[in-house]
Amino acid sequence: MSKLFRAVIMGPPGSGKGTISERIAQSFGLKHLSSGDFVRENIAAKTEAGVQAKTYIKKGLLVPDLVMTRLLLPRLEEMTKYSWLLDGFPRTLAQAEALNSACDLDVAINLNIPLETLKERLRHRWIHPPSGRVYNMCFNPPRIQGIDDITGEPLIQQEDDRPEALVARLRHYKDVAKPVIDFYKAKGILYTFSDTETDQIWPNISTLLSTKIPTIQSDARCASTH
């Protein structure tokens, strides 16, 4: 029986986690699990964790570790038969430790993208909040400007994607992510990719995963959750 594959993808806001996760899910048949999507689903379903999470997100804050792990770990337990890639979690050392107690990771992908590139990308990022679908007016524009391709609903720009808010967000990201990166480095599973373009990074990630991902059993293969 082939071993299942487990990975996380980390990087600052706008580094391309969502975009690259989608490509990985499609190319390698992994489940793409997005912590932001889990949070939105829990808010929509008004679960206890969802109600708690909403109060933080409304203020533009990260959801506390305990709420986040309560929300996420049970979802991972439902995934024991699948290979997956987790995007947006862990964001803190406490989350990385909680995840480590729940499962063994094979790879931690770390995206290292220059600040100017992040600013430029997020200036052009538009999202469809109910689904979490992300567009970029230059890189992957919607078919009709300002409109979600699937639902026809309006797209919005997030307040915290503005360049002024971004610098503070990135500083915060660096502080919080550093111990997580060190944690995975010490485990020997950290792979860092640095470039300004997703299309340049992608072949390197694809090569890495081709060597790491065992032949996935046909019943464990599944499409992305998006």
Ligand SMILES: Nc1ncnc2c1ncn2[C@@H]1O[C@H](COP(=O)(O)OP(=O)(O)OP(=O)(O)O)[C@@H](O)[C@H]1O
């Ligand atoms: N691992 C996590 N820990 C704490 N809060 C989280 C976590 N994952 C998601 N959240 C909360 O859910 C919100 C939406 O998450 P999501 O990853 O979709 O968007 P984001 O923060 O804008 O990320 P990015 O800009 O990196 O794409 C976050 O802003 C945060 O409040």
Ligand SMILES: Nc1nc2c(ncn2[C@@H]2O[C@H](COP(=O)(O)OP(=O)(O)O)[C@@H](O)[C@H]2O)c(=O)[nH]1
């Ligand atoms: N110009 C450009 N935009 C990109 C590239 N890769 C991703 N994007 C866009 O940049 C924004 C951030 O990417 P996203 O995948 O949401 O990053 P995340 O915040 O790390 O999940 C989105 O609007 C993407 O469409 C790239 O190589 N070039």
